[in-house]
Structures are given as structure tokens and as C-alpha cells.
């Protein structure tokens with residue numbers, strides 16, 4: 001794998017609070033990572049200006065707002081995300097097939113194939129355990145649920161899923177080579193584990209079949225974020 005291919009797999013999680021921090025990281029990391037993730041924390045604070053700020057620096061955006069609502073509301077929200085020009089956007093697979101299908105149809109009808117956002121379904125969050133599922137009445141094992149939701153997402157027109165690295169191989173086997181797999185919970189050899197529980201190194205996750213790796217604190221908290229991103233690229237190239 002080339003350095004450019006490895007770099008393009010990294011999505012930096014912009015878990016920051018204001019536009020100044022976006023400018024700082026976008027300036028430091030443009031050309032060092034493939035995409036920037038704008039999540040609930042940042043979007044609730046700064047709104048669409050956060051997406052515009054990343055794009056001003058030439059960055060691509062993964063809008064991580066994990067929609068889960070009635071089908072019409074989610075479809076309309078996805079159209080609004082598409083109009084902002086984001087490359088990836090997501091919703092919760094647990095919202096069900098009708099919600100996913102309507103969102104998929106809305107973006108396919110209203111945007112050209114090259115312009116439409118790719119839609120991802122979150123399967124089971126990396127922070128969830130068997131106990132979390134049991135507490136809400138789901139008694140199936142986590143991995144079984146993840147694969148079931150990934151297959152449902154694919155049948156409902158999603159382009160891919162967000163899942164823990166430990167489930168990549170099972171999803172790949174069930175959903176085929178063209179289905180996008182985006183994985184957080186990735187920790188390079190040099191970084192702290194933080195609160196992530198089910199983790200892999202970047203090279204392991206790519207080898208297992210991940211298309212994109214979502215990485216936040218190992219880059220953001222490093223003394224030199226650009227050097228940390230370079231080290232992660234080294235790890236991926238060295239291991240694949």
C-alpha cells in the first residue's frame with residue numbers, strides 16, 4: 001500500500017468546540033489525513049459553519065450526526081447534509097429498513113452519483129457491550145447483531161457501516177467487497193487506549209478490511225499532531 005492510499009484511509013475526528021480549533025487542525029493536518037469528521041459536539045456548537053471551515057481548507061467532511069428518527073425526517077436531514085457537500089453522512093441502523101431506504105432513495109434521487117454523500121449506518125456503538133444491549137431488551141450477541149444490522153443496511157441501500165474493528169471480518173464476509181466499512185476504536189502502537197474498549201491497531205484494522213479509520217485523540221492529543229498522523233501512515237504502510 002502506498003503512503004497516499006494509507007493517508008486517504010484516515011478520518012480525523014474533529015472533536016473540538018470552536019472554529020479556531022478547526023482552523024488549527026485543518027491547517028496542521030490537510031494533506032496528512034484523508035477526511036475530517038464533524039460530529040455532534042462540534043455541529044451543535046458551530047453548525048454548518050464547521051463544515052464550511054473544513055472545506056475552506058480543502059478538506060473532505062464526514063458528517064457524523066447519527067440520525068435516528070421517523071423516515072421522512074431522516075431523509076430530509078440527509079438531503080440537507082448533501083446540500084452542504086459532505087462526502088459521508090450517517091444514521092443508526094436500529095432506525096430500521098424503512099428509515100434507511102427513504103434516506104438512500106432521497107440522496108440518490110436528488111444528487112448525481114458523483115455528488116451524493118455516501119451513507120453509512122452505525123451498527124452497534126464501540127462503547128456498547130452485551131450488558132448495554134440486554135438493558136434495552138436485545139438478547140443477541142453483539143457480533144450477531146452487528147452482522148444482522150450490516151446486512152439490513154446493505155439491503156436498504158446504505159453504502160456501508162460504522163462498526164468496531166473486531167467486527168470488520170464478519171461484516172466483510174457477509175456484505176461483500178464493495179460495502180464501505182468505517183471503523184473507530186483504532187489505536188496506534190504509540191497512543192493511549194483512552195475509553196475505547198474493543199480496539200485494534202491501524203494496520204490490523206486495514207488488514208482486516210477497513211476502508212476508513214476514524215481516529216481522534218491519538219492525533220489531537222499528540223505533542224505534534226502532524227507527526228502523529230505521519231506515524232500512523234507509517235504503521236499502516238509497514239503492516240500491509
Ligand SMILES: O=C(O)c1cc(=O)[nH]c(=O)n1[C@@H]1O[C@H](COP(=O)(O)O)[C@@H](O)[C@H]1O
Nearest residue numbers: 013124125126127162184185214215216217
Ligand atoms: O460514529 C463514530 O464515529 C463512532 C462510532 C462508534 O461506535 N464509536 C466511536 O468512538 N465513534 C467516534 O469515533 C471517534 C473516536 O475518537 P478517539 O477515541 O479519540 O480516536 C469519536 O469521535 C467517536 O464519536
